[in-house]
Amino acid sequence: MGRWEPGAGGRLREAALDLYLERGFEQTMVADIAERAGVTARTFFRHFADKREVLFEASAELEQRSVAALEAAPATASTLDLVAAALDAVVDVIGHDREFARKRHAVIMANPGLRERELIKLADLSAVVADGLRRRGIEEVEAGLAAEAGSAVYRVAFQRWADAADGLDLHEAIRQSFAQLRSLTAAG
Template sequence: MGRWEPNARGRLEQAALELYAERGYEQTTVAEIAKRAGLTERTYFRHFADKREVLFAGAAALRELLVTTVADAPADATPIDAVAAALDAVAGMIGGRREGARQRQSVIVANAELRERELIKLAALSAGLAEALRGRGVGEPAASLAAEAGIAVFKVSFEQWIGEARDRELPEIIRQLLDELKAVTAGR
C-alpha cells in the first residue's frame, strides 16, 4: 500500500460503483473493490459489513434527516406538509449527485438481492417518518398513510430524476408530484 490518503469510505464507494458497472455486482469481490480504491480488505470491512452495504451506506443519514426535519417542522404543519419539508431536505442532500445516483440505481435494478435491500431501506424510511409524525401527535392511520405516501412520492420522483427528467431538478419533481398527490386525494 502507498502513502495514506483521505476519504477511504468515499474511495471505496466509488470503486465499488465502477466495478459493479464494469463487471456486475455478482462478479465483483471485496478484494477487488479494496484494490481499486488503493486500500486493504480490512479497511473495507471497517467501513462496510459486506459488498452490498457499500450501496446503502447513506441510509441511516437519510433516515435521520427525514426524522429530524419532520420533528422540526412548524407546529401547525399538516402531516403531508411536514413530510414534504423532509423530502425537500433529502432532495437538497442528494440533488447534486445525479450521475452517482443513476449508476447506483442501475446496479440495484440489475440484481434481485439489491432490489430487495432497496425495498427494506424504503420501508425503514417510511417507518421513521411515521414514528416522527406520531411524535408530533399525528394519530394512526394518518401517520402511516402520510409516511407511505411521502416515500412513494420520493421513489417516483427519484426514478424520474435519474431517468427521463434530465432537465429538471429533484426538488422541482418532488413538489410537482406532491401537488399531484394532493390533487388526487382531494378528488380533483
C-alpha cells in the same frame, strides 16, 4: 497502498459502483474493489461492513435527518407538508450527485437481493417518518398513510430525476410529485 490515504471512502465507493456495473454485483469481490481504489481490503472494511453497504451506507443518516426535519417543522404544518419536509431532508443527502444516483439505481435494479434490500430500507424510512408524525400528535392511520404516500412520491420523483436529461432538481421533482398527488386526491 497507503493505509490512511485521504478520500479512500469516496474512491472505494466509485470503484465499487464501476465494478458492479462492469462485472455485476455478485461477481465483484471486496478485494477487487480495494485494488481498483488503490487501498487494502482492510481499508475497505474500515469504511464499509460489506460490499452491499457501499450502496446503502446513508440509510441511518437519511432516517436521522428525516426525524430532525419533522421535529423542526412548524406546528401549523399539514401532515403532507411534514412528509414533504422529511423528504426534503432526504434529498439534501442524496440529491446532489445524479450520476452516482443513476449508477447506484442501475446496480440495485440488476440484482434481486439488492432490490429487496432497497425496498426494506425505503420501508424502514417510511416507518421512521410515520413514527415521527405520531410523535407530533397525528393519528395512527393518517400517519401511516401519509408516510406511505410520501414513499410513493419519493420513488416516482427519484425516477423522474434520475431519468431527466434536463436540469430537473430532485427537490423540484418531489414538489411536482406532491402537487400531482394533491390534485389526484382533490379530483377523486
